[in-house]
Amino acid sequence: MEKNEIITREKLKTYFETGKYPTESQFAELIDFLSIQDNVLGNKEMVTLANNLAALDNGYILYNTISIENEKFPIVVRSKEGEDQIFTIGKTDNKEQKRYFQGSAPYTVSTKEFMVEKLEGNRYYSLYTQIDDGHTTNRLFGNNLPPVPEDCKLGTVENKKISIRITSEDFDRKINNVHTHITFVNKTEILIEYALYANYWTNTYISEDIVTDHYDLGDFLACFYRADLREISKSIVCRIFDADNDTLLMEASLLPGQKNTNVSAGGVLSGIRNARIECHYES
Structure with missing residues (x-):
């Protein structure tokens, strides 16, 4: 057996096929394997496993x-x-x-x-x-x-x-949730996602409506976008409106021919309870 090689069940079975005579070292490998199955790991087994884990491509x-x-x-x-x-x-x-x-x-x-x-x-x-x-x-x-x-x-x-x-x-006081309703309207066929950042609160990137539950530590929301436009020849503009009075608050451009990541919306939503994000191709 090569140093630090993990022995599989399949390989052990080949040692005991009809007509074969297992060697002393092969019996030793079987005993070592059984000790692992019983969760009795010695220093040698632990080092072997650690070395093999380090070579894995797993997350x-x-x-x-x-x-x-x-x-x-x-x-x-x-x-x-x-x-x-x-x-x-x-x-x-x-x-x-x-x-x-x-x-x-x-x-x-x-x-x-x-x-x-x-x-x-x-x-x-x-x-x-x-x-x-x-x-x-x-x-x-x-x-x-x-x-x-x-x-x-x-x-x-x-x-x-x-x-x-x-x-x-x-903290110096009790913390309470604050809720802002965000409506997301994507007028393109491209997947566009956005994430919102506040004090001690952030959501994962999404492409749908959301009601935030950020905190009154600071009633503001910063917005960022991401979209893969490497196969697209047009810019996409994303605008944020105060949905209560249809006032334009900020806008950002997603650039063609590249993978847009963490593109800032260009400001923060402060004290806004209802907002609408609209994304469309720039004319």
């Missing part, structure tokens, strides 16, 4: 927690093969943990319901995520705020990793 989750109690936060990962894998994030004392995904990309990452014990005073938990080195999401939960719901989408990992951090945050 992975990096997570850490800071100043949380004894709560457990389950994360669900689904691969394109349809497999479900649950990672339970607990207290790590700010020591980053790494776990590999089963299956192959893309991986969709979501939560199971995050339930927490009552947090005293003005203390909240913050959930922060980042996919690869790009898009981030954020939200507060616990105390008087609702829990992170079942099947809350954290994003899709197309490449390698998702980083998740859960921290305890203390």
Whole structure:
């Protein structure tokens, strides 16, 4: 057996085919394999597995927690093969943990319901995520705020990793949700997505209507777009209107011939309760 090679069931079976006489080393390989099946991993097996995992092209989750109690936060990962894998994030004392995904990309990452014990005073938990080195999401939960719901989408990992951090945050007052209704109208055949950013709150990129649940820490929303226009020869303009009085608030252009990523809408929505985004080809 080559150094650090993982022996499969199929290979072991070939040692015991009719007319063959297993060698001493082959019996040793069988014993080592059985010890792994019984979850009895020695140093040698652990090093072998670690070396093989490092060579995998699978995606992975990096997570850490800071100043949380004894709560457990389950994360669900689904691969394109349809497999479900649950990672339970607990207290790590700010020591980053790494776990590999089963299956192959893309991986969709979501939560199971995050339930927490009552947090005293003005203390909240913050959930922060980042996919690869790009898009981030954020939200507060616990105390008087609702829990992170079942099947809350954290994003899709197309490449390698998702980083998740859960921290305890203390504020000088109680935090409350603020809701803004966004209507999204796309007058092109191109997939255009937008994401909204506020103080401690961000959603994943979407291409549909949304009602935000950002916070009164700062009643504002910044908007960003993404769209792949590498095969398109026309610009697309996206305009945001105050839907209550049809006033144009801001606009942004998505450029042809390139993959537009995190294109700023050019300002922020401040204190707006109803807004409309319209995207169409620039004439």
